[in-house]
Amino acid sequence: MAREIGVYGKGGIGKSTIVSNTSAAIAEKGAKVMQIGCDPKADSTNSLLDGRYIPTILDTVLEADTVREFRSVDVSKVIFEGYRGIICAECGGPDPGIGCAGRGIITAIELMKEQGAFEKVNPDYVLYDVLGDVVCGGFAMPLRQGIAKQVYIVVSANFASLYAANNLCKAIVRFGERGGGKLAGLIANHISTPEEKEIVNEFAAMTKTEVIEYIPYSRELARSDLQGQTVIQSAPDSEIADVFRRLAAKIAEREQQIIPAPVQAPELRKWGQSCLERLQASGIKE
Amino acid sequence: MREVLSKILRGPRYACSLGGAMTTILAINRGVPLVHSSPGCGYNLTLGQVIASGYQGQGYTGGACIPSTRFTAKQVVYGGEDRLRQQLKATLDWVDSDFVAILTGCTADLIGDDIAAIAGEFNNGGVPVFHFTTGGFKGNSFRGHEIVLEGLASQLMKESARREKGQVNVFGVVPYQDIFWRGDLAEIRRLLEKLGLKPNMMFGHKVFGLESWRKAPEAELNLLLSPWVGMGFVKEFEQRLGVPYLVVPELPVGPTATSALLRKVGEKLNIDRELVEKVVAEEEKEAYYYLDDASDLYIDFGWHFNFAVISDSNLAIGITKFLTNDMGYVPHLVVITDDPPDKYREAIVNELSSLNHGLKPQVVFESNSDSIWEIVGKTEADVILGSSLDRPVAQQLSASHVCISRPAVERLITNNTLCGYRGGLELLAEIVTAAFRA
Known part of the structure; x- marks a missing residue:
């Protein structure tokens, strides 16, 4: 039975980098991993594929103009083997400002299930890398019953990312009540100073969640990303590679289910203001 | 369980806003609705509506001929604009029309295809292309009808310095939803013409087309024959x-209401009073000639009816007033089925509470057939004037049934009307004939 994990977080926070590096670290231990990018940009799996872009599920299946053709698409055309045999797939979706990306994710995942893609691959882990806020039902698809059972939210000390995380907690509470995905923890990215660490910890305490790993800013990571590789592949002996190995081990073992307590927006804003003041104060001291 | 059931709309008497918009466009001569929606919307809605309106045919390009983009998953995910462009081009190439109206269904509206921009790409001096956002979730047929009125006003009509003496635009009769719309409008037109006016009929496929809409801003008056449908539109029309x-x-039924309508129009347009009274006298003379003979039934055989009406508001008011004020029948129940917005309901009740002899029927606003039948089943009416859906409840009551509202699947409607002097006579004949047969 595959462990199905959904990773959410504000756009641009580094979800794809974290998910790909984690996938690579899990695969390094010999497990069969499948990573599905749920973002119209379709670049979640690039660093598992030496920078290669793969045809998306939607581009492939929606070439069909009729429902009948649509149902008969061969799944092997949309899954690709990457670093250490990781099975990569990208949902894909429309260009910005047109169509419905949310519906695209629903369509792509439904099709993968209908066509028995998961049975064929038979992975030990499935990681869904899902874009941005859960702004509509489509982006919540992996949260629903029977898909991503464990959810991680990537945050940073940036207030907007914590605001998005708070919203994601609201969606997780809603779907959790219906038997959908449960929150397993927060992953803090770009954490280089004690103040930044304190901010995410305060957020976790306030929302009754838990940070399971802190990922520092890393030039090595940025470089390997640009090369189209994970640090597990390009810099296996680096410190940052070990951070991902640690994260992978935690994710592999983690069974905790957190019921988050998202706060109301005004309360969150007030707290954000106090953080800003503290950061400014510490900056002046330095 | 009851509470749950009461929220279900069973046996609706209208369609969604896309349905209302499509039939409105089909009622304009050589207007082609292009449905930007999932497969089935165009065919089912137009065919369903025209069949349920007394088999009025598919229109110029309704039913099986309706151009549609047949939205599939591809269009939902990637947007349907390219598909719309393709269908619009094909429609303009292949269908000989005076205008094309893009009408959106639910999915296209949800994903937000920019239909105004696409219509704009095709408006280069050829066949005009209009666009209407009519996703079914926006409301019922009446809202769809209003969206078309408002859209044509904003996309086509320009303020005119010129006034055409005697031109009256007629609104408020919703094509197909009022199953007698063709006959009703013909009767209104005939009467306005007798007053020396130039009625500008907005609907009447095969007869009145876009030209009526182009010249609408030159009118001296917009006549609205409804307590609410198009009210916002005529107000906006006046302002802009x-x-x-x-x-x-109301839709005037029979001599009293029709003569009142002619006098009101005459007064509003300063028509010579003598002319108005001459027309009224002539029309009434003929109407009463027949009514007088028919009234022997009442005197000789004691035929007198207690009635219930189930229909849209303008027709319900017209019928109730005629049967009560002109015929002396007793109104027991009026069920208004067109779901008027709350702000118009009091005025509708007032119209139905100012009848002769202080008679006050029970007035109910209800669109769900289950609830309608429950209410009708408790009346002592011996004539039920309603849709085909209401025949069983009439039989239960051992009452006779006359089909006057939508859905009407038990009769063919041609130029029949319940409107005007002619309509009153026709309604009376229908009621008495139904009573003989019952």
């Missing part, structure tokens, strides 16, 4: 295009 309006909250 400077044409005043006259609201008559």
